[in-house]
Amino acid sequence: MNPITDVDRDDARRLWDFNLMHHPARPVSAAVALGGCDLGVVSAVAELYRAGLFPTVVFTGGITPATRGRFPHGEAVHFRAEALALGMPDQAILLETRATNTGQNIDFAREVLEDTGQELRSVLLVSMPYMQRRAYATCRRQWPEVEPVCASEGVTFDEYAKAQDDEAEFIAMMMGDTHRVMEYPRLGFAIEQEVPGRVRESFERLCERGYDAWLLHD
Structure with a gap:
């Protein structure tokens, strides 16, 4: 895994915001x-x-x-x-x-x-x-x-990331949840939800950066 960059954190923060429902x-x-x-x-x-x-x-x-x-x-x-x-x-x-x-x-x-x-x-x-x-x-x-x-617990992305023993692992796990939001509807496990283009772009960049340990695999 490469060192976590500011761009990585910006992309991860976008995934975090997407996965919050704000209810x-x-x-x-x-x-x-x-x-x-x-x-x-x-x-x-x-x-x-x-x-x-x-x-x-x-x-x-x-x-x-x-x-x-x-x-x-x-x-x-x-x-x-x-x-x-x-x-x-x-x-x-x-x-x-x-x-x-x-x-x-x-x-x-x-x-x-x-x-x-x-x-x-x-x-x-x-x-x-x-x-x-x-x-x-x-x-x-x-x-x-x-x-x-x-x-959920009322914390920000930065507060949550700082509290983790392994920030890269946390980002990879969040990638796994995001991937399941994208893929599970076609498998019948969840309802379809719109995934904005910017979220998909952040997801793809993080994949390329190696945060893929918790993704679904065929």
Whole structure:
């Protein structure tokens, strides 16, 4: 991997802005916190719960190759422990511990929530910031009966990048999410969304620069 340049960061910042859905926070029937490598998801959940936006959250995520080292007991299990440490009541938390991808996060969390018998009209999808658009598109395809609202930890691209142990890996992971936004609709995994030309140009430049480790491959 070449050293990260200012142009790389400008292109990555454009992808970051594209992947944020900019949904206003509002009360919903329940929340789904998608697994991943970032405990900032749990901080966002705790803050939104304290604001009274939902009564129940499902932490979803199993043991995956990407997070096994950090979360050896599975993403949802570690997220729940962090949520309790942040003061969330256990009765507000449900667990889904099988999912290993975003589609399963949505499907399996849906099963958990429907088993509670509560009426579900809207759901707050809490994820890493650069995963919002992918989560939204997946939910719209796989759970069309509910209205998805996206939320994440309130950080800027620069703040998030600075906090990462490996900034290049973070950019590569964001590239992977962007690629899935582009490609998953034709595979039936997500709804189609417009991808502006400037975003595609930034994506292609970053591919050429070697940020391609998390892209889909045939």
